[in-house]
Amino acid sequence: xxxxxxxxxxxxAGTRLWPISRQLAPKQLSQITGDLTLLQDTVRRLKSSxxxxxxxxxxxxxxxxxxKQQISDLVGENEADKCTYAAEKTGxxxxxxxxxxxxxxxxxxxEGLAIxxxxxxxxxxxxxxxxAIDSSIEVANKEYLVTYGIKPARPDTGYGxxxxxxxxxxxxxxxxxxxxPTLERARTLFDDGNYYWNxxxxxxxxxxxxxxxxxxxxxxxxxxxxxxxxxxxxxxEVYSEIEPVSIDYGVMERTDRAAVVPATMGWSDVGSxxxxxxxxxxxxxxxxxxxxxxxxxxxxxxxIGSTRVTAVSGxxxxxxxxxxxxxxxxxxxxxxxxxxxxDILRDEGRGEFINHxxxxxxWGSFTVLAEGSNHKVKSIVVNPGEKLSLQLHxxxxxxxxxxxxxxxxxxxxxxxxxxxxxxxxxPLATKHRIENPGDSLLEIIEVWYGDxxxxxxxxxxxxxxxxxxxx
Amino acid sequence: xxxxxxxxxxxxAGTRLWPISRQLAPKQLSQITGDLTLLQDTVRRLKSSxxxxxxxxxxxxxxxxxxKQQISDLVGENEADKCTYAAEKTGxxxxxxxxxxxxxxxxxxxEGLAIxxxxxxxxxxxxxxxxAIDSSIEVANKEYLVTYGIKPARPDTGYGxxxxxxxxxxxxxxxxxxxxPTLERARTLFDDGNYYWNxxxxxxxxxxxxxxxxxxxxxxxxxxxxxxxxxxxxxxEVYSEIEPVSIDYGVMERTDRAAVVPATMGWSDVGSxxxxxxxxxxxxxxxxxxxxxxxxxxxxxxxIGSTRVTAVSGxxxxxxxxxxxxxxxxxxxxxxxxxxxxDILRDEGRGEFINHxxxxxxWGSFTVLAEGSNHKVKSIVVNPGEKLSLQLHxxxxxxxxxxxxxxxxxxxxxxxxxxxxxxxxxPLATKHRIENPGDSLLEIIEVWYGDxxxxxxxxxxxxxxxxxxxx
Numbered sequence: 001x002x003x004x005x006x007x008x009x010x011x012x013a014g015t016r017l018w019p020i021s022r023q024l025a026p027k028q029l030s031q032i033t034g035d036l037t038l039l040q041d042t043v044r045r046l047k048s049s050x051x052x053x054x055x056x057x058x059x060x061x062x063x064x065x066x067x068k069q070q071i072s073d074l075v076g077e078n079e080a081d082k083c084t085y086a087a088e089k090t091g092x093x094x095x096x097x098x099x100x101x102x103x104x105x106x107x108x109x110x111e112g113l114a115i116x117x118x119x120x121x122x123x124x125x126x127x128x129x130x131x132a133i134d135s136s137i138e139v140a141n142k143e144y145l146v147t148y149g150i151k152p153a154r155p156d157t158g159y160g161x162x163x164x165x166x167x168x169x170x171x172x173x174x175x176x177x178x179x180x181p182t183l184e185r186a187r188t189l190f191d192d193g194n195y196y197w198n199x200x201x202x203x204x205x206x207x208x209x210x211x212x213x214x215x216x217x218x219x220x221x222x223x224x225x226x227x228x229x230x231x232x233x234x235x236x237e238v239y240s241e242i243e244p245v246s247i248d249y250g251v252m253e254r255t256d257r258a259a260v261v262p263a264t265m266g267w268s269d270v271g272s273x274x275x276x277x278x279x280x281x282x283x284x285x286x287x288x289x290x291x292x293x294x295x296x297x298x299x300x301x302x303x304i305g306s307t308r309v310t311a312v313s314g315x316x317x318x319x320x321x322x323x324x325x326x327x328x329x330x331x332x333x334x335x336x337x338x339x340x341x342x343d344i345l346r347d348e349g350r351g352e353f354i355n356h357x358x359x360x361x362x363w364g365s366f367t368v369l370a371e372g373s374n375h376k377v378k379s380i381v382v383n384p385g386e387k388l389s390l391q392l393h394x395x396x397x398x399x400x401x402x403x404x405x406x407x408x409x410x411x412x413x414x415x416x417x418x419x420x421x422x423x424x425x426x427p428l429a430t431k432h433r434i435e436n437p438g439d440s441l442l443e444i445i446e447v448w449y450g451d452x453x454x455x456x457x458x459x460x461x462x463x464x465x466x467x468x469x470x471x
Numbered sequence: 472x473x474x475x476x477x478x479x480x481x482x483x484a485g486t487r488l489w490p491i492s493r494q495l496a497p498k499q500l501s502q503i504t505g506d507l508t509l510l511q512d513t514v515r516r517l518k519s520s521x522x523x524x525x526x527x528x529x530x531x532x533x534x535x536x537x538x539k540q541q542i543s544d545l546v547g548e549n550e551a552d553k554c555t556y557a558a559e560k561t562g563x564x565x566x567x568x569x570x571x572x573x574x575x576x577x578x579x580x581x582e583g584l585a586i587x588x589x590x591x592x593x594x595x596x597x598x599x600x601x602x603a604i605d606s607s608i609e610v611a612n613k614e615y616l617v618t619y620g621i622k623p624a625r626p627d628t629g630y631g632x633x634x635x636x637x638x639x640x641x642x643x644x645x646x647x648x649x650x651x652p653t654l655e656r657a658r659t660l661f662d663d664g665n666y667y668w669n670x671x672x673x674x675x676x677x678x679x680x681x682x683x684x685x686x687x688x689x690x691x692x693x694x695x696x697x698x699x700x701x702x703x704x705x706x707x708e709v710y711s712e713i714e715p716v717s718i719d720y721g722v723m724e725r726t727d728r729a730a731v732v733p734a735t736m737g738w739s740d741v742g743s744x745x746x747x748x749x750x751x752x753x754x755x756x757x758x759x760x761x762x763x764x765x766x767x768x769x770x771x772x773x774x775i776g777s778t779r780v781t782a783v784s785g786x787x788x789x790x791x792x793x794x795x796x797x798x799x800x801x802x803x804x805x806x807x808x809x810x811x812x813x814d815i816l817r818d819e820g821r822g823e824f825i826n827h828x829x830x831x832x833x834w835g836s837f838t839v840l841a842e843g844s845n846h847k848v849k850s851i852v853v854n855p856g857e858k859l860s861l862q863l864h865x866x867x868x869x870x871x872x873x874x875x876x877x878x879x880x881x882x883x884x885x886x887x888x889x890x891x892x893x894x895x896x897x898p899l900a901t902k903h904r905i906e907n908p909g910d911s912l913l914e915i916i917e918v919w920y921g922d923x924x925x926x927x928x929x930x931x932x933x934x935x936x937x938x939x940x941x942x
Contacts, residue, residue: 019782294815296808309823310798311490311812314805318789320798327781327793329800334785337767341782344765352780369840370850370916374891375874377848377916379841399894401870401918403846420845421920423870425894445841445848445918447872449892 001137003112005206006050007101010039010059010067010119011091015342015353016271016335019326020304024355028120029066032270033279039067039119040074045126046115047075049133052082056104057119058097061087065362065465086232092242095250098202099213100224100232105206107229113140114209116202116247122279124266132263136203139171144259145212146171146203147252149196150267155186158271160198160248162260174258177248196260199267202247212255217245273319273328273335277302291322300332324357362465363388364441376453380434382407382442387435389463396450396457398426400434405442408435431461472608474583476677477521478572481510481530481538481590482562486813486824487742490797491775495826499591500537503741504750510538510590511545516597517586518546520604523553527575528590529568532558536833536936557703563713566721569673570684571695571703576677578700584611585680587673587718593750595737603734607674610642615730616683617642617674618723620667621738626657629742631669631719633731645729648719667731670738673718683726688716744790744799744806748773762793771803795828833936834859835912847924851905853878853913858906860934867921867928869897871905876913879906902932 013026021027028039036044043055052075059067064087071080086100098116105112115133123129136146149162157180165175177198181189189195214221223241228234252258268275280288280302287298291305296313303312306322317332330337345353358367363386369377382388382405390410400409401423409416409424410433417437418424426432428450436442450457460468484497492498499510507515514526523546530538535558542551557571569587576583586604594600607617620633628651636646648669652660660666685692694712699705723729739746751759751773758769762776767784774783777793788803801808816824829838834857841848853859853876861881871878871894878889881904882897888908889895897903899921907913921928931939 294812296811297805308796308798309816309821310800311809311815312800313808313812314802315789315800316802318786318800320800322798325779327779327791327798329781329783329786329789329791331785331787334768337784338782340767341765341784344782345780350780367841369848370838372874372914375914375916377840377850379848397892399872399916401920403843403918403920421868423894423896423918443843443846445846445870447874447894447916449872449874 001049001113003109004050005054005101005105005108005112005114006046006056007098007105007114007116008039008042008055008057008119009094009097009116010057010063011088011097012118012120013060014120016338017273017276018338018342018353019321019323019328022353022355024062025360026063026120027270028118029063029070032276033122036074037070038122038270040070041122042117042119043071043074045123045129046117049130050115052079054108056084056086056101058086058088058101060091061089063087066360069360084231086235088235088239090236090239091244092239093244094200094247095213095217095245096220096224096239096242098247099209099217099221100227100235102204102206102209102213103224103227104229106210110207112206113137114204114206116204118200118269120270121200122266122268122270124268124279125264128263128265132261132265133203135170136261138169139259139261140203140205140208142169143205143208143211144168144171144257145209145252145255146259146261147174148199148201148203148263148267149260150199151262151264152190152195152197155183155190156197157181157183157186159269161186161189161195162198164194164196164260164262168259171259171261174252174260177253196262198248199263200269202252203261208257209251212257213251216254217250220245220250273302273321273330273338274332277319277332302332326352362386362467363436369445371453374449374451374453376448378446378448380444380446382434382436382444384436384439384441387464388433389458389465389467390431390433390461392429392431392459392461393450393457394429394459395452395454396448397428398432399447399449400424400426401445403443403445405436405440406438407442407444408437409433410435433462472520472584474580475521476525476572476576476579476583476585477517477527478569478576478585478587479510479513479526479528479590480565480568480587481528481534482559482568483589483591484531485591487809488744488747489809489813489824490792490794490799493824493826495533496831497534497591498741499589500534500541503747504593507545508541509593509741511541512593513588513590514542514545516594516600517588520601521586523550525579527555527557527572529557529559529572531562532560534558537831540831555702557706559706559710561707561710562715563710564715565671565718566684566688566716567691567695567710567713569718570680570688570692571698571706573675573677573680573684574695574698575700577681581678583677584608585675585677587675589671589740591741592671593737593739593741595739595750596735599734599736603732603736604674606641607732609640610730610732611674611676611679613640614676614679614682615639615642615728616680616723616726617730617732618645619670619672619674619734619736619738620731621670622733622735623661623666623668626654626661627668628652628654628657630740632660632666633669635665635667635731635733639730642730642732645723645731648724667733669719670734671740673723674732679728680722683728684722687725688721691716691721744773744792744801744809745803748790748803773803797823832859833857833938834907840916842924845920845922845924847919849917849919851915851917853905853907853915855907855910855912858935859904860929860931860936860938861902861904862929862931863900863902864921864928865900865930866923866925867919868899869903870918870920871895871897872916874914874916876907876911877909878913878915879908880904881906904933
């Protein structure tokens, strides 16, 4: 289908899967269930029907480099470059994101159809997902806005519900939407049989969506019409005029064109460690295990290890999730408390919910190896052909030792190459830059020394990633 | 009492408290229950009755520097230097250690009395312990070898038992010893009322112990008589002639001079994480907590954190023990499985049961911060006045950055000072040495680069700690 587009929502910053998901390393960018990140899995799922030049990512500018890197890793750099990326500084919920996407589709194809999907959900049964899309085309072409409904597996209070009404071409008119219910109400909905979980995945013709949105969100649409739909360069300016609204509240619950297509496709919003246990492949003891685990007399556990060895013994129904700087051990059925833990970390002014010890950057990544009162030790990995900004620091000097690859170093007015096992020193307040001119990874061990070891002590003069004002 | 001596057995290398205790960082040298290590706590307990110049430590030469450091930290360097230290390469069980100690006491005081005690036990009620010692003096002076018996709290299969017979001066003759019993037998012994747990703590006059040992272990005593009792310089030579035997089997079970003094002193051999939970101070939820822990809806757990944040939620009866490179999560009542875990690590050729990421050295310590295929990053902390050996490496060069204090560096024929924020490079196969000439800690970040990153790639030319042949 030549007129099928995808709008992938990738701006979320949830921490319900802490300690693996963090504010600046959210769920969609994490390998939660396998070798692919949830974002990569979302793209892989769509790839057969939607090529990259018909995919739009709407995301936070905090994540944009990492998203491009992950898509490159999945489909190659050439293909990744064909995608369109809309990166905003401040999210405005799903309505502006999906409607910006609808306008983008419309600008490319007046007959365009679009799937709008979160990037942090899991769909195990991809064939059924594809069939559900196929079976929605006719309904969408009849000017319905389709939402996919998941047959409830239990009276869950964590999802919104959709009541199916009159049948139309393999779908149903939406009779009503319900917000997350109480347990009592959830039981009623579950028993009723006509209610579905709201998956948050939509399918529509761009024209119909734009038309309906103009009725119900005219101010927002007036703003969004000003968007540069080529590369969304003015998205922050446009977004600044817009109030945050969800597409459900803003359009779907108001329009009389809402339809629901039931789909049993192994869907999960992967909202908790409990759901990841439920989704995971169990071994003969009922354990779901990943990473560096030694397990004795243990059953029905979710065990996610890190580089450190994790040994468990005599456990049942326990969740263990280990990362370099934070460990979660939690009873199964209790993983909703992760939110409380993150709140405690935030209240205590601790950083373990913001980032991992390894932080992704447009040029590669760095890992904090050690921190003292006046020094910090980092490993810096620079991808082939990439370069850090030309920068200086007012409060620290830096010692660099190259341990892998080749570095091109700018220091003051000099430029020189450093091979592995060579080192250099960057004095305080001296402009400097690291570049990887080679075709393999460059790794540098960096020792900072100074009276202020904040990542914010950086003045940038030139940056190939446009980060002159920000990081 | 001027004639009271202590023989402290500190050579054990148990791993039942893995991951905190390791082969080269054993239980007695670890902070298991509080701010003091078990060794320090053992010395503190004796200090009021036994001054340092009447204390002998019998230990492995692997631990000797760390033991001296810990005693220094507890009582000051001057006092620590008054202790006597017998350091052997290969332990021979408790009989040679205690009998060497008895000979040492006898050489100093023909009327000497001695407490012989393991350094890895816990005694919560120190007053009762002191009273038990006091009440044993008369019995010991009547040529009895006293062992302290603990009133059994349960039919435990993990201890040896002592049957008390005829009463003598507030003590009892020992009627018999029993090895660790079956559960059925343990129940019988528990119900009997005349049986005590064998604490492994002894009290005797040195003369009586030597006299009895000459009867039952004449060959061993003949060898031990050759010991240099001033500083045990020839202990390895003497030990090489000796078969390993326990004092229980070698003397106590054979002599007719064995007596038992019952003592209810909050004793534990701290043999498992379960016992540490039992001993620990519980909070209102029944948790025993130490370190960096966030706990929600959790009860009756032992939670020992590390530098990393450990968050627990919805747990009951779980043991969590975290360290830099290894994590244990285990059901309460299951901690005997730690032994199996250590066996698995050993079988898999992994190092996590041998040492911690921070390794104690005579001159201070080092911590491995990162390891790659051809590089390793370490933090080196050198205590004031100490110096590493004069050494070279055949397979690696080293980059050093001083981040704290002042370093005196020897490199080839040169000697120079490095201040904080200065660096130097040690090429392959170049003799070098680090010394801390200052009166505060020296910290160096060291980056190794080479094709063999083993700690064994070291050739030593001079060492103030006598480590020319070994590490």
